[in-house]
Amino acid sequence: MKQLNETVAGTATDIRAKAAEIRQQGFCILPNHFSQKAIEACARAFRPILLDYAQTHSETPNRGPNRYYIPLPFQPPIFNPQFFFDPTILAIHEAVLGENTRIDQFASDTSFNGSVYQDVHADVPALFHEAPEMIHPPQILAMNFPLIRITPNHGPFEVARGPTSCLNQRP
Numbered sequence: 782m783k784q785l786n787e788t789v790a791g792t793a794t795d796i797r798a799k800a801a802e803i804r805q806q807g808f809c810i811l812p813n814h815f816s817q818k819a820i821e822a823c824a825r826a827f828r829p830i831l832l833d834y835a836q837t838h839s840e841t842p843n844r845g846p847n848r849y850y851i852p853l854p855f856q857p858p859i860f861n862p863q864f865f866f867d868p869t870i871l872a873i874h875e876a877v878l879g880e881n882t883r884i885d886q887f888a889s890d891t892s893f894n895g896s897v898y899q900d901v902h903a904d905v906p907a908l909f910h911e912a913p914e915m916i917h918p919p920q921i922l923a924m925n926f927p928l929i930r931i932t933p934n935h936g937p938f939e940v941a942r943g944p945t946s947c948l949n950q951r952p
Contacts, residue, residue, distance in 0.1 A: 794869050800876035803919065806942050811869070815926065819863055824928040826859035831891055831929070847896040847936060853887045860887065870924060877919050885921070889928060892936030901941055 794811065802809035834851045844850050853859055864870075865884060874882065908917045931938050 794873075796869070796872045796876050799873045803873070803877050803922070808940060808942075809873070814867075814869065815863065819861055820926055820928075823859055823861055823864075826857075827853070827889065827928040830859065831889070835893065844890060844892075845897055845899060847893040848899070849889075849891055849893075851889045851891065853889060855887055864924070874922055877922060891929060892938065894934050894936055896936030898937045898939060 799809040799811070830851065830853065831849070834849055838849060842849055904923070905920050907913055907915075908920065909915055929935060
């Protein structure tokens with residue numbers, strides 16, 4: 782495991798505590814972890830991709846009405862190595878999932894005005910369908926930060942509190 786205490790913007794982040802938050806509530810928050818300038822640059826690069834995708838797929842949104850899941854290119858200006866190779870993010874990732882895991886995708890799930898709440902769901906199915914009562918360890922992690930302003934005018938945004946293993950146990 783990486784160092785348990787990484788320095789983040791002048792403060793110490795307790796990697797074990799953040800990993801425990803993920804296991805217990807399904808997510809953790811690292812306020813002001815990335816520079817606002819880096820996020821704004823990514824958002825500027827994202828805007829034309831978002832508008833083009835939304836126009837091209839307006840009749841076939843893939844996450845419900847006016848909500849789009851958009852795979853993003855692993856290349857500048859939208860790709861910023863700071864987001865993917867950050868020592869704190871990598872340490873938390875390793876503490877939860879173990880060594881030798883990989884980034885699977887770079888994408889956006891963005892809602893527009895008129896979108897609706899998604900049904901409560903797990904992002905991955907249960908590992909063993911023959912034992913649905915079995916509590917599984919986390920299988921994936923998502924790092925999220927907004928590339929548009931999160932407001933009621935852009936549609937709903939909600940994160941379910943609790944480990945996603947609980948969602949796999951629902952009838």
